[in-house]
Amino acid sequence: MVSTVIEFSRYFVALLFGSAVAVCFAGMARTRKNLLSFGFFIILLFVLQFVSLRTWGMAVTIKIYPLLSHLPVAVFIALCLKRSWLISLPSMFVSFLCCQPPRWVGTVTGNVFDSASMDHVGYIVAAFLIYYFLRKYVVSSARHLMERSVKSCLLFGAMPVFYYLFDYSASVYTDFMYSGERAAVQFIPFVTSVFYFVFVLLYYAETQKQVNIQRERDILDTQLRQARTEFASLRQMQQVTAAYRHDMRHHFALLQGLASKEQIGELKEYLRTVLSDLDAITTVRFCKNETVNLILSAYATKAKQSEILLTVDVKLPDSLSLSDTEICSLLSNALENAILASEKIPDKNERNIQLRMYSKNNKLCIDIRNRYHNEPVFHQGMPVSKEQGHGVGTKSMAQIVDKHGGAYQFSVMDGWFIFQATT
Numbered sequence: 001m002v003s004t005v006i007e008f009s010r011y012f013v014a015l016l017f018g019s020a021v022a023v024c025f026a027g028m029a030r031t032r033k034n035l036l037s038f039g040f041f042i043i044l045l046f047v048l049q050f051v052s053l054r055t056w057g058m059a060v061t062i063k064i065y066p067l068l069s070h071l072p073v074a075v076f077i078a079l080c081l082k083r084s085w086l087i088s089l090p091s092m093f094v095s096f097l098c099c100q101p102p103r104w105v106g107t108v109t110g111n112v113f114d115s116a117s118m119d120h121v122g123y124i125v126a127a128f129l130i131y132y133f134l135r136k137y138v139v140s141s142a143r144h145l146m147e148r149s150v151k152s153c154l155l156f157g158a159m160p161v162f163y164y165l166f167d168y169s170a171s172v173y174t175d176f177m178y179s180g181e182r183a184a185v186q187f188i189p190f191v192t193s194v195f196y197f198v199f200v201l202l203y204y205a206e207t208q209k210q211v212n213i214q215r216e217r218d219i220l221d222t223q224l225r226q227a228r229t230e231f232a233s234l235r236q237m238q239q240v241t242a243a244y245r246h247d248m249r250h251h252f253a254l255l256q257g258l259a260s261k262e263q264i265g266e267l268k269e270y271l272r273t274v275l276s277d278l279d280a281i282t283t284v285r286f287c288k289n290e291t292v293n294l295i296l297s298a299y300a301t302k303a304k305q306s307e308i309l310l311t312v313d314v315k316l317p318d319s320l321s322l323s324d325t326e327i328c329s330l331l332s333n334a335l336e337n338a339i340l341a342s343e344k345i346p347d348k349n350e351r352n353i354q355l356r357m358y359s360k361n362n363k364l365c366i367d368i369r370n371r372y373h374n375e376p377v378f379h380q381g382m383p384v385s386k387e388q389g390h391g392v393g394t395k396s397m398a399q400i401v402d403k404h405g406g407a408y409q410f411s412v413m414d415g416w417f418i419f420q421a422t423t
Contacts (some may be wrong), residue, residue, distance in 0.1 A: 002117070003116070003117045004116035004247060005114075006117050006120045006121060006410060007117075007120055009122050009124060009169050010106075010120035010124055011049070012046055012048075013123070013124045013127050013128075014099065014102075014123070014127070015045055015046055015049065015069060017044055017071075017098075017099065017102065017127040017130075017131055017214045018069070018073070018095045018096065018098075018099050019038070019041070019042055019045070019076075019096070019097040019129075020038075020131060020402070021097070021098050021099075021131065021134060022073050022074075022091045022092045022094070022095035023038060023073075023081065023091070024028075024075060024088075024134065024135055024139045025091040025094055025142055026077045026088055026091040027081075027083065027087070027088055027143050027147075027333075028077075028081050028141075034080075037080055038076075041072075041080070043224045044320045045068065045069055045072060048068055049065075049068050049069070052064065052068060057255045060171060061229065063172060063173065065405065066168070067194070070092055070096065070374075073091050073092050073093065073095070073168060074088045074091075075088075077092070079093060080254050085172060085263070086150065086153050086154075087146055087147070089154055089157070089161075090146060090154075090156060090160065090161070091146075091283050091286065093157055093161045093163075093164050094142070094156075094157065094162065094168075096163075096164050097159070097160040097163055097164070098130065098134060100299075101126065101130055102123045102127040102130055103122065103123060104125040105122050105125075105126035105177040106119045106120065106121075106122040106123030106124075106126065106278070107119060107122075108122070109122025109123075109392075110122065110282065115289075116307040126367060128315065133316065136147075137210055142156065148206075148210065149206070149248065151202075151206060152203075152206055154162065154292075155199060155202050155203060155206070158195065158199075159195045159199070161193070162191065166187075166191075167189070174252050176205040186194050189233075199262075203258075212280070215335070230381045236373075239289030250400075285316045286312050287314040287315060287357075288316060288317055288318050289318060289319070289320060291320075291324045292314060292320075292327065292357070294315055295328055295332060295357070296312060296314065296331070296335075299331075299335040299339070300312070300331070302339055303335075303339055303342075304351060306342065306343050306344045307348045307351060307352070308339060308343070308351040308352070308353055309351060309352045309353070310353045310355070311352070311353070311355065312355050313354075313355070314355070314356070314357045314358070315357070315358045315359070316357055316358065316364075317359055317360055320359070320364055321362070321363075321364060321404060321423065322364065322404065322423065329396055329397075329400060330366075330371075330397055330400050331394035332402075333394070333396055333397050334366075334368045334397060335355070335368070336355070336393065337393055337394070338353045338370035338417075339353070339370075340370060340419060341370055341372045341374075342370050342371060342372075343372070344372070344374065345371060345372070345373045346373070350371055351371065352370065352371045353368070353369070353370040353371075354367075354368070354369050354370070355367070356367050356368075363406075363422050363423065364419075364421075364423050365422050366419070366420065366421045366423070367418070367419075368418070368419045368420075369416040369418040369419070370415060370416065370417055371415060371416065371417075372415075372417050373413075374422050375413055376417055377412075378410065381410065382394055382395070382398065382408070382410060383410050383417075395422070397419070403419050403423045404423040405423070406421060406422050406423025407421070407422050407423075408421040408422075408423075409421075
């Protein structure tokens with residue numbers, strides 16, 4: 001009687017362990033609804049297996065076990081937990097692989113004590129311990145790996161799927177595993193080694209890809225912070241300009257004093273200094289939008305210093321859909337790249353940048369084009385720079401446009417490098 005209870009307990013624990021591990025890997029939230037659904041599901045599966053044992057016996061039940069347990073678990077994860085099949089199937093196969101350590105512990109325990117009941121007891125104890133270990137140390141990392149990308153999920157589930165198919169084909173539906181054939185003995189170590197090295201290579205490539213993506217994201221965040229800093233500097237310059245205008249009466253008073261004393265030399269020098277200061281801080285008005293005025297004014301000065309002809313045609317309202325920092329990052333990167341490309345042109349008469357911005361149907365339209373010396377190189381529609389640290393600005397521009405559901409294009413036509421965007 002006791003041995004029968006232990007045996008049935010082992011079957012129930014095996015079902016519970018495999019299913020619990022599968023839903024853990026699939027990311028089941030531990031809510032009351034999910035726990036009740038899972039409990040009802042386990043009882044239903046156990047009843048189905050019990051009926052199968054009483055009707056067809058152990059041999060048939062083992063052969064149809066994938067239909068009695070494994071497939072229903074995958075369906076439960078997909079339908080009840082609303083997980084994709086790309087998650088539910090690998091979770092089920094991985095749980096089958098995780099069932100092997102308790103089985104091995106049970107077998108060793110049974111052999112040591114020469115008792116079938118101790119085999120079952122060893123399995124039950126090992127199942128609870130391994131479940132605790134998996135949940136505490138393995139599940140979160142494995143789930144993160146599966147959810148990272150389709151490639152990572154397929155890579156993670158490849159070995160469990162292969163082992164599942166081999167185990168059933170070689171030990172359940174045939175006796176190839178236990179035939180004593182040399183090929184059967186060496187097959188699993190061979191395949192395990194192959195999968196190990198393939199996994200290491202592919203996982204390294206995937207990890208490097210994610211690292212590069214994270215690095216680019218960090219660089220873009222840094223650029224956005226720099227845009228905020230640059231915009232704050234432009235704002236400060238505007239405040240200085242306002243203060244300088246406020247102090248104009250003091251300048252006029254001093255000029256009047258110099259003129260009354262007929263100090264013409266000092267008067268001329270003072271006028272030259274004041275005019276120079278005003279040219280350095282005065283913001284040129286290109287449109288009604290103050291943010292765009294500040295940015296274009298700053299880069300118009302840079303273009304003039306580099307002997308570049310900057311032609312501006314801007315018709316914008318007071319407010320735009322983009323934030324001030326986004327406008328600053330978008331225009332600053334575009335104009336900075338245009339100025340850098342123009343500076344490389346030996347003939348200063350060929351240095352030319354044309355900028356056109358307008359608003360249409362509440363959409364911001366941008367067209368910035370510049371002459372260039374070296375032919376631009378494109379990859380997947382994006383300009384590629386061979387210089388270290390360059391090429392991030394265009395990605396930042398694309399990211400801002402994408403964020404607002406807009407469209408952009410980098411192109412070359414008739415000697416012009418063109419950036420166009422609508423957002």
